[in-house]
Amino acid sequence: MTDTTAQQPIIGSVLRASTVGFVCGTRSQDIVHPSFGAFVRTRHGQMGEIDVIGLIHAISIDDDPLVRQLVLANNMTPAAARDQRENRMVPVEISVVNIGFIQYDYIYHNLPPRPPLSLDPVQLCDDETIMAFTERLDFLRLVLNTNDVPTEELLAAALLHASNARPEAQRYAFLVHAGRRLAGLLAHDPPRLQHLLRLINPN
Amino acid sequence: MGARDPLYPQSDNLNDWFPQRDTSDVLTVNGLRLGVVVGGSLSKGLDVKLDRETVIEDLAVGRYVVVRGLNKRFFCMITDITLDTTNPAIRSDPPDLTDQFLREIYSGTAAFGTLHVTPMLTIDLEAGEPRPVKTIPSHFMPVEIATTDDVNDVFGREDATHFNVGAPLELEETQINLDLKRLVERSVGVFGKSGTGKSFLTRILLAGIIQNDVAVNLIFDMHNDYGWAARDERGSEAKGLKQLFSSKVAIFTLDEDATRRRNAKYDHVVTIGYDDIEPEDLAMLKTTMDLSDPMIDAAYELQKVWKRDWITHLIDASSDDLDMLKEMIAASPASVQALQRRLRRFERFDFLKPHALDDSVRKIIEFIEQRKSVVLEFGRYGNALEAYILVANYLTRRIHAMYVQAVERALGDENMEPPQLLITIEEAHKFLDPLIARQTIFGTIARELRKYNVTLLVVDQRPSGIDDEVMSQVGTRVTALLDNDRDIAAVLMGISGSAGLREVLARLDTSQQAIIMGHAVPMPVVVKTRTYDTEFYRSLGSAPAGDGGSQRSKPDRESRRIR
Numbered sequence: 001m002t003d004t005t006a007q008q009p010i011i012g013s014v015l016r017a018s019t020v021g022f023v024c025g026t027r028s029q030d031i032v033h034p035s036f037g038a039f040v041r042t043r044h045g046q047m048g049e050i051d052v053i054g055l056i057h058a059i060s061i062d063d064d065p066l067v068r069q070l071v072l073a074n075n076m077t078p079a080a081a082r083d084q085r086e087n088r089m090v091p092v093e094i095s096v097v098n099i100g101f102i103q104y105d106y107i108y109h110n111l112p113p114r115p116p117l118s119l120d121p122v123q124l125c126d127d128e129t130i131m132a133f134t135e136r137l138d139f140l141r142l143v144l145n146t147n148d149v150p151t152e153e154l155l156a157a158a159l160l161h162a163s164n165a166r167p168e169a170q171r172y173a174f175l176v177h178a179g180r181r182l183a184g185l186l187a188h189d190p191p192r193l194q195h196l197l198r199l200i201n202p203n
Numbered sequence: 204m205g206a207r208d209p210l211y212p213q214s215d216n217l218n219d220w221f222p223q224r225d226t227s228d229v230l231t232v233n234g235l236r237l238g239v240v241v242g243g244s245l246s247k248g249l250d251v252k253l254d255r256e257t258v259i260e261d262l263a264v265g266r267y268v269v270v271r272g273l274n275k276r277f278f279c280m281i282t283d284i285t286l287d288t289t290n291p292a293i294r295s296d297p298p299d300l301t302d303q304f305l306r307e308i309y310s311g312t313a314a315f316g317t318l319h320v321t322p323m324l325t326i327d328l329e330a331g332e333p334r335p336v337k338t339i340p341s342h343f344m345p346v347e348i349a350t351t352d353d354v355n356d357v358f359g360r361e362d363a364t365h366f367n368v369g370a371p372l373e374l375e376e377t378q379i380n381l382d383l384k385r386l387v388e389r390s391v392g393v394f395g396k397s398g399t400g401k402s403f404l405t406r407i408l409l410a411g412i413i414q415n416d417v418a419v420n421l422i423f424d425m426h427n428d429y430g431w432a433a434r435d436e437r438g439s440e441a442k443g444l445k446q447l448f449s450s451k452v453a454i455f456t457l458d459e460d461a462t463r464r465r466n467a468k469y470d471h472v473v474t475i476g477y478d479d480i481e482p483e484d485l486a487m488l489k490t491t492m493d494l495s496d497p498m499i500d501a502a503y504e505l506q507k508v509w510k511r512d513w514i515t516h517l518i519d520a521s522s523d524d525l526d527m528l529k530e531m532i533a534a535s536p537a538s539v540q541a542l543q544r545r546l547r548r549f550e551r552f553d554f555l556k557p558h559a560l561d562d563s564v565r566k567i568i569e570f571i572e573q574r575k576s577v578v579l580e581f582g583r584y585g586n587a588l589e590a591y592i593l594v595a596n597y598l599t600r601r602i603h604a605m606y607v608q609a610v611e612r613a614l615g616d617e618n619m620e621p622p623q624l625l626i627t628i629e630e631a632h633k634f635l636d637p638l639i640a641r642q643t644i645f646g647t648i649a650r651e652l653r654k655y656n657v658t659l660l661v662v663d664q665r666p667s668g669i670d671d672e673v674m675s676q677v678g679t680r681v682t683a684l685l686d687n688d689r690d691i692a693a694v695l696m697g698i699s700g701s702a703g704l705r706e707v708l709a710r711l712d713t714s715q716q717a718i719i720m721g722h723a724v725p726m727p728v729v730v731k732t733r734t735y736d737t738e739f740y741r742s743l744g745s746a747p748a749g750d751g752g753s754q755r756s757k758p759d760r761e762s763r764r765i766r
Contacts, residue, residue: 172304175304176308180255180307182308183309183313184289190292190293193313194296194298197298197308201305
């Protein structure tokens with residue numbers, strides 16, 4: 001797991017964090033890799049043994065005074081726009097909801113005991129980690145109970161990521177398995193279940 | 204990590220703090236797992252949520268399942284199957300199940316099947332003895348289809364006292380073995396609506412009893428079904444008991460011509476003398492012959508006047524004779540005349556003669572003493588209910604009286620007691636009607652249990668017509684399909700867990716399926732009964748057809764006597 005993990009691109013560094021999630025900042029040109037619902041991991045700065053696993057639920061690009069001025073400028077040159085994007089003062093923020101952690105190679109589907117520290121590097125999970133983490137689907141409930149995120153869309157995107165991390169022959173079975181877990185978790189809310197299943201339906 | 208203190212594991216690994224319980228030894232699954240117990244009670248039965256993989260259409264009420272508890276196996280019968288959903292809202296907006304993905308997800312999760320099973324008995328994992336169920340398994344214990352071993356643990360193997368009557372539903376490689384000793388020590392009932400194979404069921408039971416020599420039978424064979432070859436509803440011929448056990452069965456007949464026409468080999472022709480019929484014998488015919496109480500009273504008075512030949516006298520009496528009677532008896536002339544009209548019906552019965560040619564009762568007793576079963580064929584008189592009731596009652600009263608004397612004389616010495624006698628009667632509700640059951644010999648036999656070594660095998664299609672008290676004494680009930688609610692209630696009276704069995708009983712196949720419950724089986728069981736065919740004959744080790752024709756076999760004088 002570790003070998004391939006090292007090769008995964010670093011998408012940013014932790015800006016602020018709590019045990020339920022964190023925000024990492026990055027340059028604007030670095031946001032080609034992360035996508036909504038992707039699995040990310042961050043290595044705990046001090047303890048070293050705990051990797052926090054999370055799902056990207058929002059990518060936001062905040063404005064700054066220069067952008068405001070450029071927007072109002074009459075004739076913005078492409079060079080100015082490029083300069084603003086590459087050298088902007090405010091980082092692109094990638095919001096992550098924590099869904100588990102890895103300690104001594106054992107996967108826990110629970111909130112991490114401590115949040116990552118600021119400036120801890122954040123990288124996308126490799127397929128092997130995603131497969132290992134999604135062998136059990138206990139994180140689904142954690143996501144469903146998260147406030148302030150579009151849970152159905154986030155879960156659907158995450159499950160499709162997890163499905164695509166697998167060999168093609170296993171993808172359908174994985175989605176069916178996940179769908180069954182969702183059917184149990186959303187038994188009280190059939191419309192929400194139907195919507196979610198529609199989002200992950202491979203047919 | 205070295206030696207660990209379980210209270211304070213020196214580790215950051217959460218598994219050391221919260222070790223996972225190893226449940227692999229508890230939830231061992233041997234058979235085909237159906238689901239898990241999710242609720243229920245001892246009195247109302249258990250609810251089982253079916254696993255997703257379980258195909259609900261493959262299940263059927265009446266089938267056995269086993270719940271494997273921690274220390275016990277619980278044997279249960281499926282009594283109901285239902286469809287359920289986790290949320291009622293799904294019913295109003297069902298998902299589109301033409302989509303395979305959705306179908307695979309919803310089936311068994313949001314929409315699932317449940318079973319209702321009734322616990323029947325338990326087997327301790329250590330003791331191994333089946334016991335009545337007094338508790339229930341805990342939540343989420345696995346439920347499996349009973350395996351052959353499970354069934355054998357309950358019903359035992361076939362041996363000298365256990366007779367194979369068929370296989371449980373969907374487990375055709377195994378067999379249900381009736382405990383014949385327990386079967387005959389209390390009365391037995393074979394019930395089922397017309398055309399459900401009561402006669403075949405009875406014949407299988409009788410074959411087992413005769414083969415294993417657990418009782419001697421006296422069979423009042425109304426429709427000539429048991430003694431010699433009979434045709435079933437599909438027209439194929441089935442061997443009679445005499446053909447299967449030529450040396451252990453004798454055929455007596457009331458209608459020599461009919462028996463001869465069927466090429467049946469009989470041992471004795473039964474005749475009954477008018478002079479042997481007592482007013483008590485008529486009392487049982489009250490309903491069938493529409494006899495009133497004054498008519499029965501008149502019969503007693505006539506017997507006093509004309510002694511033993513009172514029936515012959517009455518039948519032959521002219522109106523002048525009847526006039527003369529007015530002064531001799533208190534009964535009204537109208538009652539006497541009515542009785543005379545009724546008794547003249549007896550003239551149609553050729554087996555009734557002024558004086559019997561020989562003592563048929565004595566003859567039957569002689570065969571019983573030799574442990575030979577007697578089948579009494581009624582020939583064409585089988586359709587005359589009054590003939591059937593009269594003869595069955597006449598013979599049984601006298602045989603029973605002899606048995607009572609013999610048992611009382613034996614003073615508890617089992618070696619001196621006469622052999623266990625099982626009397627088979629058909630249309631039993633005519634004998635055991637609540638109005639007459641208390642006075643008749645059959646009601647007495649049913650009530651006194653095994654005290655005098657005589658029990659009944661009643662064959663009937665209207666069990667609701669049988670007196671409740673008698674019904675409660677019927678130890679083993681073998682029931683084919685019944686669809687009348689009152690009949691079902693009557694058969695299930697006094698059976699524990701009967702609420703669930705009601706569904707099972709009403710849904711039996713119309714042939715070759717029966718539910719057996721009561722004294723001879725540890726728990727109620729639905730069986731696909733054995734086919735009465737050449738394989739069955741072979742298993743009994745019977746001689747080839749035609750061998751049963753020993754002409755008028757002579758009683759063995761060395762046997763125990765009933766006097």
